[in-house]
Amino acid sequence: MPINIPKELPAREALKGEKIFVMDEDRARTQDIRPLNIIILNLMPEKERTELQLLRLLGNTPLQVNISFLRMTTHESKNVSKSHLDTFYLTFADIKNRRFDGMIITGAPIEHLEFEDVNYWNELTNIMEWSKTNVTSCLHICWGAQAALYYHYRIGKYALPKKLFGVFKHRITDPTIELVRGFEDEFNAPHSRYTAVPMEEIEQDPRLILLSSSEEAEAFIIMSKDAKHIMITGHLEYDATTLAEEYTRDLRKGLDTEIPKNYFPDNDADEQPLNTWRSHTHLLFSNWLNYYVYQQTPYQWD
Template sequence: MPINVPKQLPATELLKKEKIFVMDEERATGQDIRPMNIIILNLMPEKEKTELQLLRLLGNTPLQVNVTFMNTASHESKNVSKTHLDTFYTTFEEIKHRKYDGMIITGAPIEHLPFEDVNYWDEMTKIMDWTKTNVTSVLHICWGAQAALYHHYGIGKYELPQKCFGVFTHRLSDLTVNLVRGFNDVFNAPVSRYTSVSYGEIKNDSRLNILSLSDDAGVFLVISKDEKHIMVTGHLEYDATTLADEYNRDLDKGIDIEVPVNYFPNDDPSEEPLNTWRSHTHLLFSNWLNYYVYQETPYEWE
């Protein structure tokens, strides 16, 4: 089934070229079906790239999905035009009266800051509190996962000696949870962060369940026992070349950055990287939409 997106969204044509079934809003309104309503709080600087990455995954399921993009009103984005935001994005004040079946909160390149020093943290906490009553299930990615662990469970982040950067092998620690149904016992996942969260604190919290972790990159997948919150500390949604783009961007800025681990063939940045995590990415998103959104959300929100 298709994803429903605004007709002129730049990602639409790229998705169609990839043979992903995209339906514009005009055609969607003529269908007698109850679609899943998903809202994405996109905190990434290059918003159009993130839109494409997430829409590609939401469109690869049997469910019809309506997607709404949201940005923070208390922070001015510098890497996307105001026209794009005004045309395709909404703010919390405009949608806080609504109910959503699912929500995605993306990462953000602000992990060096204490949470309270982020200029939109107050707005973030209001949004995360609102999800408790207005969203069936929330998928948090990277910094979004750290923010959720901190706000909902009081588990903070800590700075790493050097950036955890590359493609790491993770092993499953709980095979019985629907979120990882169909996963191999070990799988690859991209990670790009300067901070991490404590395995011990999460393991000792009776409200949380660790689903996968890496000897080198730490905790990766965490789910709350009430299945309301899913935290992914890496970037399964990344394209094959995203880590290369980040690596070259940092080099251009004069940042002393190591070559991403286990990423470039032969660890040679001149070679084209391969996507070795795609299948598990699609599994994660389809399992989330099926088991935690579609099968849990009420047909009619009261």
């Protein structure tokens, strides 16, 4: 089934080229089914790239999904045009009286800041508070996961000795949980961050389940027991080349960034990296949409 996105969204042609079924608003209105309404709060600087990565995953399910994009009004995005934001993005004022079946809050390259020092923290906390009653299930990615753990569960973050950068093996703690249904016992996932969340506090919190962790990357998939919040500390949505491009950018900035671990063939940065996490990424997004959004959301909100 398709994802319903605006006709002029730049990601549309790329998705069609990948044979992902997209539908415009006019055709969607003729479908006599109840589509899922998903709102994506895109905090990443390269918004169009993140749009494509997430839409590719949301379009790989048997469900019709209506997508809306949300932006912050208390922060000026420098890597995307104002016309793109004005055309395709809503503000919290536009949606605060609406309800959504699912929400995705992306990462953001601001982990060096304390949460309260982020210029849009108050706006973000208003959105997260609103989501408690207006969204069935929220999926939080990387810094978005850290923000959710801090706001909803008062679990903070801490600085790592050096950047956690590369592709790491993770293990599942409970394969019977529907979010990880179909996962191998051990699977790969990419990370790119300077901070981490304390695994011991997550394990000790009776409201949370640690579903997956890694010896090097530590806590990875965390879910609240009521399935309201799912926190992913890495970047399963990344393309095969995303870490390579980030590595090149870091070097150009003069940063002392080590080559991403377990990523380039033969650890050679001139080799084309392979995507070794794609199948589990699709599984996670499909399982989230099916078990925690579609099967839990009311057919009609009150």
